[in-house]
Each structure stands twice: as C-alpha cells, then as structure tokens.
Amino acid sequence: xxxxxxxxxxxxxxxxxxxxxxxxxxxxxxxxxxxxxxxxxxxxxxxxxxxxxxxxxxxxxxxxxxxxxxxxxxxxxxxxxxxxxxxxxxxxxxxxxxxxxxxxxxxxxxxxxxxxxxxxxxxxxxxxxxxxxxxxxxxxxxxxxxxxxxxxxxxxxxxxxxxxxxxxxxxxxxxxxxxxxxxxxxxxxxxxxxxxxxxxxxxxxxxxxxxxxxxxxxxxxxxxxxxxxxxxxxxxxxxxxxxxxxxxxxxxxxxxxxxxxxxxxxxxxxxxxxxxxxxxxxxxxxxxxxxxxxxxxxxxxxxxxxxxxxxxxxxxxxxxxxxxxxxxxxxxxxxxxxxxxxxxxxxxxxxxxxxxxxxxxxxxxxxxx
Amino acid sequence: xxxxxxxxxxxxxxxxxxxxxxxxxxxxxxxxxxxxxxxxxxxxxxxxxxxxxxxxxxxxxxxxxxxxxxxxxxxxxxxxxxxxxxxxxxxxxxxxxxxxxxxxxxxxxxxxxxxxxxxxxxxxxxxxxxxxxxxxxxxxxxxxxxxxxxxxxxxxxxxxxxxxxxxxxxxxxxxxxxxxxxxxxxxxxxxxxxxxxxxxxxxxxxxxxxxxxxxxxxxxxxxxxxxxxxxxxxxxxxxxxxxxxxxxxxxxxxxxxxxxxxxxxxxxxxxxxxxxxxxxxxxxxxxxxxxxxxxxxxxxxxxxxxxxxxxxxxxxxxxxxxxxxxxxxxxxxxxxxxxxxxxxxxxxxxxxxxxxxxxxxxxxxxxxx
Numbered sequence: 001x002x003x004x005x006x007x008x009x010x011x012x013x014x015x016x017x018x019x020x021x022x023x024x025x026x027x028x029x030x031x032x033x034x035x036x037x038x039x040x041x042x043x044x045x046x047x048x049x050x051x052x053x054x055x056x057x058x059x060x061x062x063x064x065x066x067x068x069x070x071x072x073x074x075x076x077x078x079x080x081x082x083x084x085x086x087x088x089x090x091x092x093x094x095x096x097x098x099x100x101x102x103x104x105x106x107x108x109x110x111x112x113x114x115x116x117x118x119x120x121x122x123x124x125x126x127x128x129x130x131x132x133x134x135x136x137x138x139x140x141x142x143x144x145x146x147x148x149x150x151x152x153x154x155x156x157x158x159x160x161x162x163x164x165x166x167x168x169x170x171x172x173x174x175x176x177x178x179x180x181x182x183x184x185x186x187x188x189x190x191x192x193x194x195x196x197x198x199x200x201x202x203x204x205x206x207x208x209x210x211x212x213x214x215x216x217x218x219x220x221x222x223x224x225x226x227x228x229x230x231x232x233x234x235x236x237x238x239x240x241x242x243x244x245x246x247x248x249x250x251x252x253x254x255x256x257x258x259x260x261x262x263x264x265x266x267x268x269x270x271x272x273x274x275x276x277x278x279x280x281x282x283x284x285x286x287x288x289x290x291x292x293x294x295x296x297x298x299x300x301x302x303x304x305x306x307x308x309x310x311x312x313x314x315x316x317x318x319x320x321x322x323x324x325x326x327x328x329x330x331x332x333x334x335x336x337x338x339x340x341x342x343x344x345x346x347x348x349x350x351x352x353x354x355x356x357x358x359x360x361x362x363x364x365x366x367x368x369x
Numbered sequence: 370x371x372x373x374x375x376x377x378x379x380x381x382x383x384x385x386x387x388x389x390x391x392x393x394x395x396x397x398x399x400x401x402x403x404x405x406x407x408x409x410x411x412x413x414x415x416x417x418x419x420x421x422x423x424x425x426x427x428x429x430x431x432x433x434x435x436x437x438x439x440x441x442x443x444x445x446x447x448x449x450x451x452x453x454x455x456x457x458x459x460x461x462x463x464x465x466x467x468x469x470x471x472x473x474x475x476x477x478x479x480x481x482x483x484x485x486x487x488x489x490x491x492x493x494x495x496x497x498x499x500x501x502x503x504x505x506x507x508x509x510x511x512x513x514x515x516x517x518x519x520x521x522x523x524x525x526x527x528x529x530x531x532x533x534x535x536x537x538x539x540x541x542x543x544x545x546x547x548x549x550x551x552x553x554x555x556x557x558x559x560x561x562x563x564x565x566x567x568x569x570x571x572x573x574x575x576x577x578x579x580x581x582x583x584x585x586x587x588x589x590x591x592x593x594x595x596x597x598x599x600x601x602x603x604x605x606x607x608x609x610x611x612x613x614x615x616x617x618x619x620x621x622x623x624x625x626x627x628x629x630x631x632x633x634x635x636x637x638x639x640x641x642x643x644x645x646x647x648x649x650x651x652x653x654x655x656x657x658x659x660x661x662x663x664x665x666x667x668x669x670x671x672x673x674x675x676x677x678x679x680x681x682x683x684x685x686x687x688x689x690x691x692x693x694x695x696x697x698x699x700x701x702x703x704x705x706x707x708x709x710x711x712x713x714x715x716x717x718x719x720x721x722x723x724x725x726x727x728x729x730x731x732x733x734x735x736x737x738x
Binding site for chain 2: 005006007008009011012015016017019020021023024025029038041043044046047048053056057059060061063064065066067068069071093094095096097100104105106107108115122129143159160162183188189190191216224228229230231232233242243245246248249251253255256257259260263304316331
C-alpha cells in the first residue's frame with residue numbers, strides 16, 4: 001500500500017508543503033531556549049483588557065458547552081458598534097480563517113486574484129490553496145498602490161483584490177479617501193478584501209465609512225491586535241448581507257471557541273483599554289523611530305503596532321534577524337524585495353524595547369553593511 | 370449595485386443557506402428563556418478536568434500570543450499516548466474542522482462520497498460545501514453497515530467514506546474486527562474517515578489497532594466529549610504521514626486557540642478524570658434505559674454519552690421534542706427515517722436526568738402515539 005494511492009485532489013497534490021510563517025516556538029525549539037523578547041509576530045505587548053481576562057477565566061467554567069454558533073451576543077454588540085445590522089457581520093476564528101472563506105467563496109482553479117507584492121502571505125496561502133492565480137503589483141514607496149491594484153483588477157478581470165490598511169508588513173497606510181476612491185472605481189463583480197487588522201493603531205479617520213450597501217467590499221477586523229487576543233482567534237467580517245450569507249453557507253458553524261467569544265464581548269465593552277493600548281503603542285513607535293535615527297537608519301513611519309526599519313538590503317536584514325535570534329530577540333522581516341531590505345519589529349513593552357535596542361546596536365556593529 | 374454581482378463561485382451560489390444544527394442558544398432566544406436541562410448536543414455534563422480548567426485559566430495570561438501553530442507539545446503527548454509519530458498527527462479546531470479539511474483534500478465537484486443515511490450531518494455539510502455527491506446507504510437495525518458502505522464505495526468508485534464508531538446519532542457500535550475487516554477490504558485509493566469522537570464511552574477494545582502505515586484510514590478523536598471541552602474546539606486526526614502532510618498543506622496554521630491547546634495538554638495528563646466521566650456516563654445510560662423501560666419504550670443500547678429512545682414515529686419524536694422544549698428540556702432527534710422514530714438524549718447530571726424523566730413522562734401522556 002503506497003501513499004501514491006491517497007485520493008488527493010490534483011490541486012492538493014500540487015501544493016507545496018510550505019507554510020506562510022514559522023512560529024516563534026519552532027525557532028525556540030531549534031535554538032533550545034526561549035526568546036527574551038518576542039517582538040516578531042505583531043502580538044500585543046500590552047496584554048488583554050482585565051474585563052476580557054476575567055470573562056475568559058469565568059467562561060472556562062462552561063467550556064463543556066459549545067459556543068453559540070451564531071455568536072449572537074457578540075454580533076449584536078459589533079453591529080451596534082459599527083452601526084450595521086447583525087446579518088452584515090460574520091464572526092470567525094481570526095481574520096486568517098475569514099480570508100480562507102472569502103477565497104473559497106470566490107476562487108476556483110485559475111481565477112486571478114490581485115494583491116501587492118510582499119503583502120500578507122496568509123492571504124496568498126489561501127489563494128494558492130484554492131488554485132487561484134496570484135497577480136501581485138509592486139508597492140510604491142513602501143505603500144500598497146491602489147492605482148496599480150485597480151489596473152491589475154481591470155486587466156485580469158479579477159473577482160478578488162486584497163488591500164490592508166494600514167499595511168502589513170510595512171506599517172504604511174492609505175488615506176480614507178484613497179480607499180474610498182478605489183472602492184468607487186472597482187468594476188462590478190470584483191470584491192475588495194479590506195483588511196483593517198491594525199486600524200485601532202492608526203490616526204483617526206483612516207477607515208472610510210462602512211457602507212454595507214456596497215457588495216464590492218468586505219471589511220476585516222480582529223481582536224488579535226489592539227485587543228490583545230491573538231491566542232483566542234477571533235475576528236470578524238463586515239459586508240453586504242449577501243456576502244455574509246455566502247460565508248454562512250460554508251463556514252464551520254460550531255468552530256468558535258466559547259472562551260474567545262466571551263473575551264471578545266467583554267473587550268468590546270472596554271474601549272478605554274484599547275485606547276490606552278494604542279497610546280502605549282504610539283509611545284513605542286516613537287521610541288523605535290528615535291532608536292533608528294540614533295543608529296543612522298531610516299524607520300518607516302507606521303500606523304500599526306510594528307515598525308519596519310530599513311537596514312539597506314535583504315541579505316543584511318536576514319543577517320540581522322539571525323543575529324538578533326542569537327541575542328534572544330525574535331523579529332521578522334518582509335519576504336519580498338524591495339521590502340525585504342527592512343526588518344519588522346513589533347512594538348514591545350519598555351523592557352522588550354530596551355532589550356531590542358541593546359541587541360540591535362550590538363548586532364549592527366558586527367553585521368557587514 | 371446588486372448582490373447578483375458578487376463574484377461567488379458557481380458552487381457557493383448553488384449551496385443552500387442551511388446549517389447542520391441549530392444551536393440551543395438560538396432556541397432559547399426564540400423561546401425567551403434558557404433551558405433547565407441542556408441535554409441535546411452531547412456536551413459532557415461532567416465538566417472538565419480540574420487540571421485542564423486550571424491550565425486554561427492560567428493560559429489566559431498569555432492570550433496575547435498566538436498558539437504554537439505546530440501544536441508541538443500537544444502532538445508530542447498525543448503521539449506518546451497512541452504510539453505513533455508526531456508527524457502522523459494533525460491537531461485541529463474539533464473534528465468538524467478536520468472533516469472539512471479531509472473533504473477539501475479529496476473531493477471536487479461531482480466526487481462520490483459514501484456515508485450512512487442519517488449519519489453525522491456536519492460531514493454531509495462539508496461534502497456539499499465542496500460539491501461532492503453524497504451516496505448514503507441505510508442503517509441496518511440502527512447500526513451503520515460496513516458491508517453496505519463497502520459495496521457503495523466499490524459501485525461508485527468513491528475515494529472517501531465515513532464511519533463513526535460508536536455511531537452518532539444512534540449510539541450503536543461496530544466491533545473492532547468489523548472495522549478492521551472494512552479497512553482491509555477497502556480498495557486502494559479510497560480513504561475511510563473513522564470518527565471515534567465517542568470512543569472513550571465505549572467498551573474496551575472497540576477501536577481497532579492504529580496502523581499509520583495504512584493510508585486508507587484517518588482516525589478522528591476529540592477533546593469535546595469525554596474530556597468535556599466542546600467549547601474549546603480541539604480535536605485531532607491520526608493517519609499516515611502523507612495524509613497529515615496533505616492536511617498541513619491547506620489547514621489554517623495559526624488557527625488554534627492557545628487556551629484550548631493548554632487545556633487539552635493538561636486533560637491528556639489526567640486520564641483518571643476521563644475514566645471517572647466514562648463511569649458516570651455509564652451510570653446515566655443505565656438510568657436512561659431503566660426510565661425507558663418503565664415508560665414502556667425501547668432504548669437503543671449505547672456506547673456513547675447519549676441514548677436514543679424509540680418513540681414510534683418521526684412525527685411523535687418531533688412532537689415530544691417540541692413539548693420537552695416547553696418544559697425547559699433541550700434534546701435532539703435523528704433527522705432521517707427510520708432513525709427519526711427516536712429521540713436522542715444526552716446523558717446529563719443526575720439533576721438533568723431527574724428533570725428529563727419528569728418532563729418526558731408528562732409529555733408522553735399528552736402526545737398522541
């Protein structure tokens with residue numbers, strides 16, 4: 001009996017056995033010790049709302065029960081927050097899961113899908129996983145470029161296009177008007193995934209108004225970043241109700257963790273907490289800009305909880321990343337040129353930042369330019 | 370702008386907007402009050418291991434970090450428990466998520482998939498969701514029938530077949546030798562999903578030995594039932610490493626809840642707890658058999674944490690189910706004839722059982738035969 005006889009689809013058989021990201025735990029296992037500063041995955045260094053923590057600990061008492069498959073209470077609170085109807089919201093296991101569902105809902109083998117070259121790899125992973133043909137347009141001055149995205153959508157007749165605002169991995173952003181203009185210019189039959197995972201860290205007014213009457217856009221939000229709940233896996237999509245109906249046709253209805261639902265609902269009720277986190281992240285960004293300037297490097301201004309620092313070349317960024325690992329500091333870097341001339345550093349606690357500053361200065365001295 | 374212009378795939382457009390199960394919360398919202406006894410979804414009435422509860426409450430402190438995408442510690446413990454290699458295990462968000470991945474990995478539109486008529490609806494939901502053509506063979510004397518499954522596999526040239534042992538919704542079971550014989554007889558190129566969600570409640574020796582050298586079978590286990598962690602969403606697949614590689618090509622790598630991972634690992638280390646739960650479930654089954662006998666009804670002997678009770682007809686089962694809801698008791702019933710002549714009652718706490726017994730006796734008196 002041979003594994004060649006496993007009845008994989010042709011598509012799955014053709015996929016590479018690669019993953020978008022290697023987790024920090026895997027690197028720690030390889031190195032044989034844990035990181036002193038885990039500032040590579042844009043996880044919040046400022047924890048979770050005390051109200052959310054209490055709600056999650058409390059929810060452990062009923063973990064024998066499935067979570068509500070409709071996430072009713074959470075969707076009700078989210079609908080009130082965003083001024084939309086409950087059936088214009090779908091809650092999922094983080095934006096990653098929702099991205100997979102959106103791709104599954106719109107992509108068959110060969111479908112063209114437009115994104116930016118070097119943008120969020122997990123979106124690309126899902127596109128590949130459903131056989132889509134990825135069309136990636138270059139960043140312009142370290143920013144995703146709506147004009148290029150729109151041109152590619154038109155040229156390719158693509159039904160799906162991805163834009164993160166603010167962007168990951170560069171931390172740059174579009175003005176709300178630029179995003180609104182892109183949406184307005186999208187041809188009918190094209191869907192924009194507008195990934196706003198980092199929106200709470202951005203200046204006020206960066207998100208265009210939510211218009212669920214327009215079936216050309218699906219907004220993605222998450223509790224993983226400003227709410228500090230990455231490990232809970234909970235995010236949501238806001239869109240025209242027909243799009244949400246599509247997600248409901250294929251999603252894993254009983255897939256949501258009950259503790260995560262309780263935590264998200266409680267965190268939503270603690271907006272002061274998120275505002276405080278955003279303020280602390282702004283302090284950390286300023287620290288990081290100042291550090292880069294002191295070291296003679298350019299930091300890319302960021303509207304997120306991370307900062308990309310230009311270190312001159314992809315080769316040097318890789319060397320620095322590896323040397324930082326030896327110093328007990330976990331960071332990441334963009335995967336594709338020309339973005340890969342940067343390292344990407346999550347805003348950590350003041351202690352994390354001090355560790356990073358010392359390690360980075362040490363490492364820079366030893367890594368050739 | 371019309372929703373007709375949403376770029377759904379033809380498959381998703383064709384899917385019905387139905388769900389495999391309505392959650393008890395939705396019924397409670399409709400009724401305007403909560404159930405006094407929630408004994409319909411085969412959730413454990415006996416809670417979670419104190420060690421698991423402590424581990425989950427502790428894990429809330431690090432919920433800002435993503436869970437390990439490799440679930441290394443948990444897979445290591447599971448591999449040791451089952452005597453397999455770590456790369457022969459895939460951890461997922463409950464068996465439901467893993468079933469979806471297995472279907473995605475093997476089914477394209479039109480692919481024949483074999484199951485039993487009335488077996489687990491969520492498997493069928495995934496098959497429909499990927500465009501598979503479901504071929505359902507009848508139960509024989511309230512048990513799934515390996516001979517019929519095998520015959521359908523052969524006739525249809527089906528690459529995928531589903532068997533739950535013990536079965537849901539009837540609670541019946543196959544001897545290990547019958548399952549082993551089915552596997553041995555499967556044609557090369559056919560994969561059996563052997564769903565053992567309820568195996569901890571079954572008599573010793575019901576599970577055939579695990580043989581990960583055989584790529585024709587993938588075993589499914591869960592923390593949702595005997596471990597009492599349905600709300601955590603964590604289950605796993607055991608299979609030939611090439612099958613696990615297939616899952617790893619498409620799964621949502623950072624999709625697992627960190628708190629659930631910690632809880633599962635702790636629960637795995639508390640085997641006494643699971644044994645105690647199984648003993649309490651056996652007490653409850655005996656109670657339920659005795660109740661049925663006292664009421665002049667036949668209970669189907671069960672190897673699970675629920676009991677199907679024959680009430681004569683699908684119409685009567687529906688009436689009883691609805692009348693029990695009015696009494697504050699949530700149960701379910703099989704969806705398809707002839708299984709639907711039964712109600713399906715999860716083994717509850719002694720208090721749940723007393724509530725059910727009183728309500729059931731009352732309801733029976735008023736519902737026509």
